[in-house]
Amino acid sequence: MSWQREVDELNRRLEMAKAMGGAENVARHHARGKLTARERVDGLADPGSFDEFLGLVGSATYDGAELTAFTPKPTVEGMITLDGRKAVVVAGDFTVRGGSGGMGGGMGREPRASERALEWRLPFIRLQDGAGGSVRSFEEFGRTYLPDGNAYTQYEVQLLSKVPVASAVLGSVAGIPAVVACLGHFNVMVKEISQIFPGGPPVVKAALGIDITKEELGGDQIHTRISGCVDNLAEDEADAFTQIRRFLSYLPPSVDEMPPRAPITDDPDRADEALLSLMPRNPRQSHNARKLIEHLVDKNSFFEIAPLYGRARITGLARIDGYPVALMANNSRFNGGSTDVAEGNKVMRLISLCDTFHLPLISLCDEPGFMVGPNSERMGIERAGARLLTAVCSSRMPWITVVVGRVFGVAGQCHHRPSGMYRRYAWPSATWGSMHISGGVAAAYRREIEAAPDPAAKQAEIEARLNAIASPFRTAEATGQDIIDPRHTRRKLVQFVHDAQRILATQVGVPWIPYTP
Amino acid sequence: MTDLRVLSEIDARVWKIEVAPGDSVTADMTLLILEAMKTEIPVEAPRAGRVKEIMVKAEDPVSEGQVLLILEV
Incomplete structure (x- = not known):
């Protein structure tokens, strides 16, 4: 007798996981102009390269022994290749509980994506969408909990000195994930759909009484221009994936290897x-x-x-x-x-x-x-x-x-x-000094300039004297600076x-x- | 033919305008020159096209993101 029945159940469970937060939530997500977590992984990875792990994790409902419903965890994770080079990806799934909450765990828990990236020495990519904690979970647990997220973010900290880490912010990302978005070597956000903040507009309203939109609070105008929390801006999600692939293409898979040399496409002796x-x-x-x-x-x-x-x-x-x-x-x-x-x-x-x-x-x-x-x-x-x-x-x-x-x-x-x-x-166009001649003359020769009958003329005279000896060739004669x-x-x-x-x-x-x- | 808005990337003052409406321009040609921090900052044509409208004049202060002129490309 074969195990076909169990294999059928396995496939059924995988299919249910692929439905993510259900057709209705997925439709609403698409209507906001956003791709789903699985579409994002496909958009980033080489075609057919996604090798999922933790794919069976979620909350199930049973009728006796029969599985009747299944909601996957709010992330999609696994290994992919980018231009043939292996990497680990985690995509937040906003269609499941707004992307909030984790996968639980306990004894016998399989390693998280971050732990795998650390042990396998592979680049780690986050496709982020959703919040961190939610007070709704207090009711589920029947208690509150200490903010002990460092129990798992410590792996993401260790990653920083081991493998390249890149984040794409692909929605409103709040709480721990907003901070984690910056826990890397490169990050990118997408015009109009992306914001990060530790607390969103309702939290700001409660704390400070300010009415502010998500975009005004933590959109690209703030974070790619003023705060510098996010490096690059992408036109759309596909552009964000291209930028991450591009960034990683210059780096080795881990600190234990050398960056990869690309095929030579330009004349080394080109002299424009x-x-x-x-x-x-x-x-x-x-x-x-x-x-x-x-x-x-x-x-x-x-x-x-x-x-x-x-x-x-x-x-x-x-x-x-x-x-x-x-x-x-x-x-x-x-x-x-x-x-x-x-x-x-x-x-x-x-x-x-x-x-x-x-x-x-x-x-x-x-x-x-x-x-x-x-x-x-x-x-x-x-x-x-x-x-x-x-x-x-x-x-x-x-x-x-x-x-x-x-x-x-x-x-x-x-x-x-x-x-x-x-x-x-x-x-030959170089010019240098411990300070600029114009500003420096005013400071260093102040008394002479002030005592002169025509201070402006005196300053011009001193400046001309100094400019005459500012040629880089004079420095080269004395120091050996190559020009x-x-x-x-x-x-x-x-x-x-x-x-x-x-x-x-x-x-x-x-x-x-x-x-x- | 589409309109391409050429924006100021910085807060500055318009120093000199190098083109007139109707002029044909090639990519990288200087359209106008801004001045900030005693430095001339040329604004170059992102693509070849024809100058449709100039929105500023010499000495105007301009702010980041402000439309300087419109190119037909």
């Missing part, structure tokens, strides 16, 4: 003529930093991270002769390219990403300095600067800086690391990134500074 005149001679004019990046990295290989936040610094991942690299560039078209608290946060996260996943760092420097002014003081620019400087000096990845324009002050100092594999080239033809920059980067591979290979393993999100 436009580089020779990219930097304007007039100091009032600004260069296009995104164009600069395109001239230097492999064609179409730049993936920008957090483009709308801390906009004076462009950060992202790219490829140089097929090798993944991290890259940052001052964007002088926003706040003059200066470093504010937001820009500092971006840079620290990028440095940490490099040291965790063994990426060399390229800095395209046109740094006027830390942002000055009362706003900066209120934001705590000095402590932010101290943290940035610490991150720079404590980093270990191979680092190359190309000074294309200005490099001034302590923020300029943060494009330099005096130890480890570090290289710096300057373009290059801008058109040779890509060639230098290719050489450096090749050389970096040997050093990076010695740094494989758990990062010596744990990744902090």
Whole structure:
């Protein structure tokens, strides 16, 4: 006698799980313009690659021994491949209890997705939709409970220094999941359908008496531009999946491996003529930093991270002769390219990403300095600067800086690391100093200027004197700073990134500074 | 033919307008120049097209997200 009857029951249970929260809830979910958890997994993964686990977990109703109804747990999880590379995915299912609540457990419980990702050393992806706890569960349990979520989020913390972690926010995500959305190396939200907040509008109303919409409270205008809690904005869900696949394509599956080199698609010796005149001679004019990046990295290989936040610094991942690299560039078209608290946060996260996943760092420097002014003081620019400087000096990845324009002050100092594999080239357009000549003259020669019959003329005279000795060639004579033809920059980067591979290979393993999100 | 709104990415002041309504422009051509923090910030055409309407004039203060001009593409 075969086990066909049991196999039939297994299939029936799997079918019931696939119905998620039921036809009515699924229809309502679709009507909101959102994909279901299972559609999302399919949208992200290579076709047919989803290998589900914990697929039989849920709450069942029986008539005697007969299963009459079944509601699955509010997540869909399993292993997938992305461009043939394995990863673990967890998708919140909003159609089951609004995506809230967990799977229970106890003795004999199977490992969670996060524990599997940790042990199998695989990238971990969250497709989030739904809240964390709900007071409704108090009634189910007949008691309240202590907020001991760290019993399981501790695994997600451990993941940060072991494997790449990415989150897509695909709905209103509140409570623990809102915080967990930031517990990773990259996150993305979708226009109009995504919000995060520890407590939503009703909670805000109760606490503060404020009437506010979900979108005003925790939508993309807040989180991708002002708070920086979410890195990237996606046009739609498919775009969010593409961005996650793209982000992961630059990274190794775990800290114990090297990032994968992609097929070579661009000439390593490409020397774009436009580089020779990219930097304007007039100091009032600004260069296009995104164009600069395109001239230097492999064609179409730049993936920008957090483009709308801390906009004076462009950060992202790219490829140089097929090798993944991290890259940052001052964007002088926003706040003059200066470093504010937001820009500092971006840079620290990028440095940490490099040291965790063994990426060399390229800095395209046109740094006027830390942002000055009362706003900066209120934001705590000095402590932010101290943290940035610490991150720079404590980093270990191979680092190359190309000074294309200005490099001034302590923020300029943060494009330099005096130890480890570090290289710096300057373009002929480079200009530097511990401070700007114009502002610096007013401060350092104040008495002379004030005592002069024509103070403005005196200041101009001193400035002219100093500008005459500001040529980068004078520095090169004395310090050995190498200056290059801008058109040779890509060639230098290719050489450096090749050389970096040997050093990076010695740094494989758990990062010596744990990744902090 | 569709209208493409060219927005200001920053808070700034309009310094110079480089095109006139009816002009044909190519991708990356400078349409107008903003000024912020004593720096000129060119606004370039995202695509080739024809200038349909210019919504600002020199010296105007503009804020992030404000429509600067409309291109027919």
